[in-house]
Amino acid sequence: MFTFIHAADIHLDSPLTGLSQYQDAPVERIRNATRTALTNLVDLSIERQIDFLLIAGDLYNGDWKDYNTGLFFIREMRRLDEAGIPVYLISGNHDAESKITKALTLPDNVHHFKSGKAATVTVQGHPVSIHGQSFATPSVTENLAESYPAPVAEHFNIGLLHTNLGDQAGHGNYAPCTQQQLAQHGYDYWALGHIHKREVHQQSPHIVYSGNIQGRHAKETGPKGCYLVRVDADLQVQDFDFHALDTVRWHQTEIDCSDLTELDQLFDAIRTAFDDAIEKSGDRLAVVRVNLTGHTELHGTLHSEPSRIESECRLITEDLGLENIWVEKIKLKTKSKTKLADLAQRDDLVAMVIDALDHLDASQHPPAVTELRTKLPPEALRELQFDAPSKADRDALKDEVSAIVLHALTIAD
Ligand SMILES: [Mn+2]
Structure with a gap:
């Protein structure tokens, strides 16, 4: 009956850390990664002829360096406008109202929820109500979801929320709430942002983090993208599919050196791991952090000649194609045998x-x-x-x- 895409944490123009210092790095590709991911999101929306797009906060990484960030976003939104696709978005902790000092006129198809009070909008032509509220400042400590409006009867109700659900460790505890609270609110789908790892907390009602659309450092590994959701005539979620949008994919690979006695064996193992990362990345650039572990005879050699190990890795990546693979770091975590x-x-x-x-x-x-x-x-x-x-x-x-x-x-x- 209708389809929509849930995306979040685009962090447009955010740098990808730990890469740019290398000579010959595919700088353009890395620098533009968050933009390309957004373009992929818009392409997918148009290709699948979705009915609307949701962005659950942290569209921007922080205040725009210059107007180019805003210009790029608006040009992409205009493409959706031409395709007749409305966009609903909220600001999160990274792009809270107090942080963003520059602004450009948004096209008519983009609805940006304000801060201060949760509001409800109806999607034209569909029995869909979207409830949302932006962050006024980066550190919102109150439970925003509590004062989200009651569900609209006979509608598919969506809560657009930037939050740390269940106070997950290692993430700013902004707009905290619990899964039980959201489940009991009466909505059909909670489109969440803030946690960059994809997490489906439950279905019917759906409580979902789509994660960010482009990994930005070695801890944001694996496919990154959005959820494409199809809702049937009974207002039930019929299909719920993840689509990758990333253009640079991060990997952490662990090589257990316990049984290795020669460096050549290690280089063979590294080559195999790189091949695997390339295969898993499809046509994207694979970026790998190599973790060497285990009690090994190579322990002393590895620590005495880190530059040799780095250079050998470099040779392997050049052999496999620098457009395919890049090493972010080699971490020596081995122990002496x-x-x-x-x-x-x-x-x-x-x-x-x-x-x-x-x-x-x-x-x-x-x-x-x-x-x-x-x-x-x-x-x-x-x-x-x-x-x-x-x-x-x-x-x-x-x-x-x-x-x-x-x-x-x-x-x-
Ligand atoms: Mn974020």
């Missing part, structure tokens, strides 16, 4: 070094850094974040130093 106690038996010098490493105190900055701190102006110190390292940082540093020192000491045998 040799027990320190066994190593200490070998000779007195090694035993002494192990003892010293064991008592290594990484909680303080080295003397040179401490001295530097006294000389730098406070603004520079704040900028450089010269805080004491965390326990995890200290342990990682200790592991790394141990690996390098012990490798150097025992390399002869």
Whole structure:
């Protein structure tokens, strides 16, 4: 009877972190990734002749750097206007009203819900009511959903909401609410934004995060896109399908080095992992973070020659095509296979070094850094974040130093 698309967290013109510093990086493709994903969203909407499009907040990443961000969005919305497709959107924490200082006239087909009070609009020609409210400021702490209007009888009711449902850890707890509360509100579909990971909390009524449409860093892995929803004449959701829209796809690959004894074996494993990432990415650019794990004989070598490992990875990606794959980072999380106690038996010098490493105190900055701190102006110190390292940082540093020192000491045998 009618179809719509639920999208959210477009973060238009947001940078993709950890990529641009490389020479020869496919800069344009990476820089334009969020725009291309939006174009893909509009293409899909037109191709499927949907009846309306929903955007559940964080359309923008923050205030526009210049008017180009707004111009791009409006041009895409005009394409939908020409196809007769209305758009309903709310602002989230990233593009809250107080944050956005520039504005352009929106085309008539775009309805932007205001902040302050939840409102209801009816989709022309369809028994559909959409209820929504924008964020006035980035940190909305009240439960907005509580004061959303009652459902309209004989209509398919949609709640458009930017929220941290169930207070999920690691996300700003904005406009908090619970699944039970939303389920009991009487709406048919809650189109949620804020959590960038796709999550279907329940169906009938649907409570759904569509996730963002383009991953922006190594933690936003896998396909990113929107939900295409078809509702039948009885106002029941008939089809509910995910469609990928991303143009750069992030992967985290773990390579267990436990059984590896030669670097060549590692490079073979990396090549296999890269092939797999390329295949899973289709015609998109695959971006990979490589995590090397396990208790391995290669531990010392890996930590002593990180640049070699990076360069070998680089060669593999060049071989597979830089337009297909890009390495974001190689994380060395391996452990030594040799027990320190066994190593200490070998000779007195090694035993002494192990003892010293064991008592290594990484909680303080080295003397040179401490001295530097006294000389730098406070603004520079704040900028450089010269805080004491965390326990995890200290342990990682200790592991790394141990690996390098012990490798150097025992390399002869
Ligand atoms: Mn967001």
